[in-house]
Amino acid sequence: MLLEYLPVLIFLIFAIIFAAIMLSIGFTLGKNNPNTEKNSPYECGFEAFEDSRMKFDVRYYLVAILFIIFDLEIAFLFPWAVVVHEIGFIGIISMALFLLILVVGFIYEWKKGALEWD
Amino acid sequence: MNAELIIFYLFSIFLIISSMRVVISNNPVKSAIYLVFSFFCSAVLWLLLGAEFLSVILILVYVGAVMVLFLFVVMMLDINLSEITSGFVKYLNEGIFVFIIMSALLILFFQNQFADTNKNIITEIIIISDSNTKNLGYILYTEYILAFEIAAVILLLGIISAITLTHKKKSDNKFQDPDMQVNVKKEDRIFIVKDEDSK
Numbered sequence: 001m002l003l004e005y006l007p008v009l010i011f012l013i014f015a016i017i018f019a020a021i022m023l024s025i026g027f028t029l030g031k032n033n034p035n036t037e038k039n040s041p042y043e044c045g046f047e048a049f050e051d052s053r054m055k056f057d058v059r060y061y062l063v064a065i066l067f068i069i070f071d072l073e074i075a076f077l078f079p080w081a082v083v084v085h086e087i088g089f090i091g092i093i094s095m096a097l098f099l100l101i102l103v104v105g106f107i108y109e110w111k112k113g114a115l116e117w118d
Numbered sequence: 119m120n121a122e123l124i125i126f127y128l129f130s131i132f133l134i135i136s137s138m139r140v141v142i143s144n145n146p147v148k149s150a151i152y153l154v155f156s157f158f159c160s161a162v163l164w165l166l167l168g169a170e171f172l173s174v175i176l177i178l179v180y181v182g183a184v185m186v187l188f189l190f191v192v193m194m195l196d197i198n199l200s201e202i203t204s205g206f207v208k209y210l211n212e213g214i215f216v217f218i219i220m221s222a223l224l225i226l227f228f229q230n231q232f233a234d235t236n237k238n239i240i241t242e243i244i245i246i247s248d249s250n251t252k253n254l255g256y257i258l259y260t261e262y263i264l265a266f267e268i269a270a271v272i273l274l275l276g277i278i279s280a281i282t283l284t285h286k287k288k289s290d291n292k293f294q295d296p297d298m299q300v301n302v303k304k305e306d307r308i309f310i311v312k313d314e315d316s317k
Binding site: 082084102105108114 | 122125170182183185249251252258260263269277278284
């Protein structure tokens, strides 16, 4: 079973080696004579106006949380889809109830306007 | 088999180091990145145990969730690094308190868990199929149907609480609605008033 994942491992090793080579070439062959002016942060040619760590709009958080919840819902569908022919009627019923509960939540967020940006 | 062991040890070491860095790191954003890496390492360990589906889900869901955590860190904490790094010793009392409680719980748990290896819960699971995903499906949607529906209710709770906490009422944004613009009638725009004096 684990042998099926050998390509993934090879891919991983290759990606690490490739990234290491690229970075080390940049470090060794590139010219590097920094001074304070070069190292100072700038913003489109100007001095930086403000700190980059500013507060984000809370609506990004709402969108992300709603994404995670429906992501989880889909994750529950995968093992169900594999065995749905074998577990029979009770499997259909349990998944129908599961989806029904989450559709209630979906309708709630839709009617509440949480899916709209404005 | 030998290569499997090497991969196990390698990723276990990575997991331990990165999860230590999650706690030790002064920068919360760096902590979140280390958390991503430790999730990835534990996904590899689960894969070695044969839990294919769970390891992929660990990467898909948890890395996505860490993205939310990341956003949360950037959004909620107005990060001022010098403020966070200072006053480390200030929390020494609370730290020692939590440390004692946690280690006591862990010691109790491990003593009970491994005192009698025959009652270990892992031996009670009946393996139906050779595929881990299928085994999960057979059990989750039939035997553990209640837990499955409770998961749905918890997700519903998540939706409702996130909306209640963060959703604001409509802003006074003056955007155009093309549907209303197209369907407007003449009567909506022009109102003819009869001039009574002109008679």
